[in-house]
Amino acid sequence: MKIKFETIKIYTLLFIVHFSWSQQNIKNLANEEWYFKNAKDSIKYKASIPGTIHTDLLANALIPDPFLETNEKKVQWVENEDWIYETDFYLSKKEKQFKNIDLECFGLDTYAILYVNGKEISKTNNQFRKWTFSVQEYLKEGKNKIAIYFQSAVKNGRKESEKLKYTLPGEEKIFTRKAQYQYGWDWGPRLVTCGIIDTIQLKFWNKSIIENLQYDQKQLEDSFAEIEWMADIICEEEGTYHFQWNENTFIKQLTKGKNKINWTDTIHQPKKWWCNGLGEPNLYGFGLTLSQNGDILDKKELKIGLRTIELVREKDAIGSSFYFKINGIPVFMKGANYIPPDSFISRVTDSIYQSIVINAKKANMNMLRVWGGGVYASDSFYKACDENGILVWQDFMFACAMYPGDDSFLENVKLEVIDQVNRLQHHPSIALWCGNNEINEGWHNWGWQKQYNYTKEEENIIWNDYEKMFHEIIPNAIKETVANKQTIYWPSSPSIGWGKKESLYQGDSHYWGVWWGKEPFEIYEKKVGRFMSEYGFQGMPALSTITSFTDKLSWKNEAIKTHQKHPVGYETIKEYMERDYHVPKDFDNYLYVSQLLQARGMQIAIEAHRRAKPYCMGTLYWQLNDCWPVTSWSSMDYYGNWKAFHYQVKRSYESLLLSVCKENEKYVIYGINDEVETKKGNLKIQLIDFDGTILWHKEEYITIKENKNKIITVLDDSLLQKVNQEKVVLSVKLETDKEKITSNYYFVKPKKLKLKKPTIIIKRQNETTIEITTNTLAKDVFLFSEGVHFEENYFDLLPHEKRIIHLSSPIENIIVKSLFDTLKN
The missing domain is CATH 2.60.120.260 (Galactose-binding domain-like)
Structure with a gap:
């Protein structure tokens, strides 16, 4: 490492090892x-x-x-x-x-x-x-x-x-x-x-302390990186002070009050920080020690990642792009919206934050949006994101309301922004600062003006206060505070409300036609924006989560109703379930099917977004987690249990994805490659009945270029006129030299499938590995053992297919269920 100092003399201080930690x-x-x-x-x-x-x-x-x-x-x-x-x-x-x-x-x-x-x-x-x-x-x-x-x-x-x-x-x-x-x-x-x-x-401190330590990445090349460091030093006593910067030392004369010092690092052959799926999230550790006369006065340590990030918004024939470049590479963002993990945030431990981030990574995510109605997350959350390559879309804490604009409130907000930006700006995971959640949309689309009967004068005051907060106070505070010139600010998410057609042509989109608008899941295939930062559908939590707050499993139980906060949430779930599934009468199976329903809807949305790449370059569903045991839009419940949705996310967020959809009366198979290397392999397509008989097949060797989408093949609808579509599945498999990718596609909704009772056999390979097979199609296989996490779950098992499943811990017994088991009631 080479260090340059301006107007600073460099000394080798041999006595540095004898410092005592006595002055602070x-x-x-x-x-x-x-x-x-x-x-x-x-x-x-x-x-x-x-x-x-x-x-x-x-x-x-x-x-x-x-x-x-x-x-x-x-x-x-x-x-x-x-x-x-x-x-x-x-x-x-x-x-x-x-x-x-x-x-x-x-x-x-x-x-x-x-x-x-x-x-x-x-x-x-x-x-x-x-x-x-x-x-x-x-x-x-x-x-x-x-x-x-x-x-x-x-x-x-x-x-x-x-x-x-x-x-x-x-x-x-x-x-x-x-x-x-x-x-x-x-x-x-x-x-x-x-x-x-x-x-x-x-x-407790004497003489001097390090108030702040910042850096600006001036240049990042493959051969070297140049970083300018800045430190604010508060001095009570004027004098000569010693600084140790990693293995280097220098002396600086400081005056009483605030002193600003700066120096430059040059790192040769730097290892870049990459988000999950593209490379390793390499981090560099730095430490600054302030001392005088052999006494250490203060220390500051930071871990940083070397990376470039851009938000690309360029006009095109339809509207304008909205995508992120990491180290010069366009990246399709795959992730979710994160909320506080508890109603009582003080009891959330570091291990819980780490678990949330790791479970996001396990589901192949590369971005989380910290939603603006909660709290700025703990240091341990951002540290975990840094270490696991998860980018953070960071909202400021404003959501779904209009806020006052008096001077004292604005000054309070300004100081809040300064504190939080100072705390978080060094994290390589921070991708974007966003002013608020859904306030711009709320003002223009939710009818507040009529609801509150505002005069024109009041409307002008309220909107002017909004613009002052999110277009002046907050961005100016960021600009004054942040050292890193790569900082990105976005005033409001979404930029345009989901009811307006322009919302799909530019900026980021929150699409709620599904759920709030009661539109069918299939509308997701048409309503695709440039960056889908919110959309979702509810699913019930694990049975163990419900029994954690009540022992009476009945829809008449007020506790069940209380732990659903949407006014017509259960009614909406039932309405959608009736469209796509047979509705079970018993509570346990209803819970299971509600999770399948949620997973099915979100698979349709996610894969539509990914097929639309590069027009669409991001999909962040609502929501990742819960703050208490509840029926909600989350993919993981309050206790960290993966719903069927989270398992589906893991499959739909794979870097290499096979996705089938119907376009213009033909069935199209897409190959989607988010990695930075070309994928080549043997593609096998089979139309099989539920007993395993191959009705039609096709094989070919294909290539999918790096970071590209490709229509692999098109199947003519005439092929399906000869078969009973209620009894067949299209199996698509791609085998490369490193991996096997599979996708199953059904031509009718789940409730129309003519399923047979499967004989599912589970063999134990070792204490934490099982093999599972079936004689006929087993749809949506659910494995359960108390306190055990299954690496794969809620999956389709084809006839005579062998599936190897890893478990988090040894088990005695496994409960197994498939969709067929819900039909008998």
Whole structure:
């Protein structure tokens, strides 16, 4: 590594190895004993930090579990109360002697008044900001007390709303800079909480600290990369300071106050960071150490990835493109929309974030969209995305409402943006910053103007406030904060509402004609935009997930109804199920078929998007995960169980895909190659009946060029006039020198298939591997064993086909089911 320094002298500091870590220290206050109480009462209870008022009330048996039965209704009183958290801690003589003691708070939710030893030091009003307070003068040697008075966010929001002479869409939540989904969504409960949901600590320091460390990738070639680094140093004492940058050292004279220093790295033969499916997500580690006279004053470490990213929007004959280039290569984005994994975000561990990202990678995804109605995710989430090659479309936390535009609110948002961009900008996974979710569409398409009876003057004020927020305040704050010149900003997703034809010709699209519009799944094949950033269909969760909140499996059970937040969700599922499947009468089979229904609809959508490449260059379905046990659009339920949908996603997101569709009365087989190398292999097409008799076949050697789509072959509809389409399946297989790709296509809907009872045989190859076969077509084979994840599931098993399945752990017994088993009831 070669390092260039401007106006900086370079020295070899042999004594660097003898540095002592004595000039800066951290006291994690979460390790102290915390207590909470209702502000109206005197009785104190033990609290956990990080935590929320709901989780602390639950731990002390003061409320029932909001996730169980219909208990959500029983805890609504909590949001209207004020709560006090407090702790005592001790300060040693040595700690008190530090010249600077900062109280650092990450995740104060939301309206908090902070007291140190009985003196008010500050107030907070934003869950998404990092709050730092100088508290040296308030502390003393020995015993100290911190108390945090949390005011009701709901009451504060209502109070702010009363200041306006008109009503803004979104009710009281829009005035509070906290997680919007806590107020209830069509997949989540209303649990408006408060508390210390992240870190609270004391930072002791003398002389100087590193406030910020940034970089700008100036150039990236195959032979070298040039990076400009910038650091903000806060100095209490003017003087000469030593810096160690990995294995190199330099000296800098600093003045009192904020100092900005910069230097340049040159990395020879750099290893680039690639998203999943294109290469390895290589990371480089860097560390900056600040010291003086042998004492280390501060340290900062970053892991970065070297990559270029572009959002290409070029006019064409139809509209304009919308696609990402990674390291100069156009990439079709395959992924999902991510929401907070819990209604109580403080109890989401690093391992849960890692599991979510790994399960996205296992399903062949390369992008996740962090949706704007939740929270900015934990550091561990972005770290996992960096390490697994998952790009992040990052919304700012605004969704489905109009927001106030007064100066104090806008300033609060600006500081929020600065904090979050500073925290996240070094992650190579960050692909795009998006201003909001569906607000532009909501204003122009959802009828708010008529609903709220706005005057023209009020409409102008509200829209001007919107433009100021998302076209001035946020993008300007990003520009002022971010160092990396590759940063991409997109004001609102989608750019045009799904009801307008232009939404399919340019920008990103949220298509909800299916589900909200009750249109058939097949409409997905016609409604394909340039980048499909939202669409979806509901499916019920695993049976074990439902029994986790109720033991009564009946549609009359209020708990089952409560854990479906869409007002006509179950009715919509049933309506679509009647179109495509025989509707089972018993609950267990209904749950199973609802998952098949969801998977079938989403397969039609995803593969239509992929066949349309390069016109369409991205598909992000709604939604990846859940925040509680619920029937929703997710492909993985609250406990991380893969629905049939997630297994189908894994198949439909393969880098090399075979996809069959009907076009102009002919059946077309597409070969879709998202990899950067040409694929060659033997293609075998067979029309077989459900007993395995080959009725027609064709073989050919084919080539699919890198990063291209290709129509492999076209089958004339006349071929099918000679067979009973209700009893046959088209089997398409491609075998290359590295892989075997398969696809099965049916000519009628599942309810019209003339299925026979299959004899499914499972043989154990070893403790975690099984072989499964059948004598006749087994449609949608479902394997289940409590607590075990099957590598493949909800798959079609052709007659006499051998399928090898790997299991996450050894098992005693396996329950097996196929679609035929649902026909008897």
